Amino acid sequence: MPHHLWMQEDHHAFADSVQRFFAEEFQPHRDQWKKDGLVPKEFWKKAGDIGILGATLPEEYGGMGLSRHFDAVSFMEQAKIGDTGWGFSVHNIAAHYITAFGTAQQKERWLPEIASGDKVAAIAMTEPGTGSDLQAVKTSAIKDGNEYLINGSKTFITNGGSADLIVLVAKTDPTSRSKGVSLIMIETEGLEGYSVGRKLDKMGMKRNDTAELSFQDVRVPQTNLIGTDEGQGFYQLMKQLPWERLIIGYQALGAMQCAVETTLEYVKERKAFGQRVMDFQNSRFKLAEAATKIELLAAMLDQCLAELELGTLTAEKAAMAKWWGTQAQCDIIDECLQLHGGYGYMNEYLISELYTDARVQKIYGGTNEIMKELIARSMDKD
């Protein structure tokens, strides 16, 4: 399994405590939470207590002020146990919008409760009528006195059912495309006109309450505009999306490792034609190819993360890591499932959960087609 050169003693110690946390606090409940279709709020608080949620948030706002490598550790550890349902990644992304663009008052107001897990965060971009074309969002936030009047609907929102704080992508100027987009914080508790629609019935990510959200004449104070100027939302999104794509990449990496580990266990036990499935050359080659792709993805992601911390990561490079990593994830998991034979198709085997969870990785965070478009655009500049 890959050796990340950046991992020093403190990263290993953090990884150990995250591993222990998942083993003790998550694993005993994984089947129940799958049935429930969400992870309970107490779990979020426990994650906050051990520092998973606030690791990279500023210390003055309840975080630990660590580098994003520590988040990468947590995302990999979660994926290594075969879960993507607990929506900690989206919670983390929402927090980074506030850290990067919020005013001091906004950080003070929202970050400590995100770091502690007292509040669950979500980010709402996608609408029933538009996903990839973000500039075409229709949800409007129109100034009215010192409030915004918000109307519209969102769909496929991770943590949508339980979110207390939502970074909402809305048009403060519906006549413009990118220049009309702003990010507005929604505090959902007791908010008139705000409602959560049905919990969506998905093929995977069963532990997440992905939902539709509706806003009907919702009013929020103007001070909920993230940052100080309207029309900055598209720029803010473009600045943060590379991190979101690296997160997806690290989740892919962890899931690939989980798939190979669980498959190795299986093929070393299972016999066919009087020998271990592991002994067939096809099995050996498939697993060797998977191990190679894991190393390649780790090297690519680690390079991107180093560039992100230096402030030099380009959108196209993050897009490369996202599409290639998630494609490799889906390919490897498919091959690992095949090595399980019919048992791989049974829900009681972890590989089948990995298979259904993996598919969405090529869709959210910007589809892989959009990733390739971004890369090609960077190659077609005059």
Ligand SMILES: Cc1cc2nc3c(=O)[nH]c(=O)nc-3n(C[C@H](O)[C@H](O)[C@H](O)COP(=O)(O)OP(=O)(O)OC[C@H]3O[C@@H](n4cnc5c(N)ncnc54)[C@H](O)[C@@H]3O)c2cc1C
């Ligand atoms: C489980 C799950 C969780 C999600 N979580 C969130 C969340 O928390 N917050 C949020 O805001 N969204 C979330 N999403 C939404 C996700 O980001 C969108 O589904 C995704 O961006 C694609 O948008 P769409 O579904 O509208 O597809 P469309 O944009 O309609 O795309 C349909 C197809 O057309 C292709 N296509 C579109 N434009 C182009 C182009 N220019 N060139 C080539 N091909 C193109 C796409 O690649 C795709 O194959 C989630 C989705 C799922 C399934």
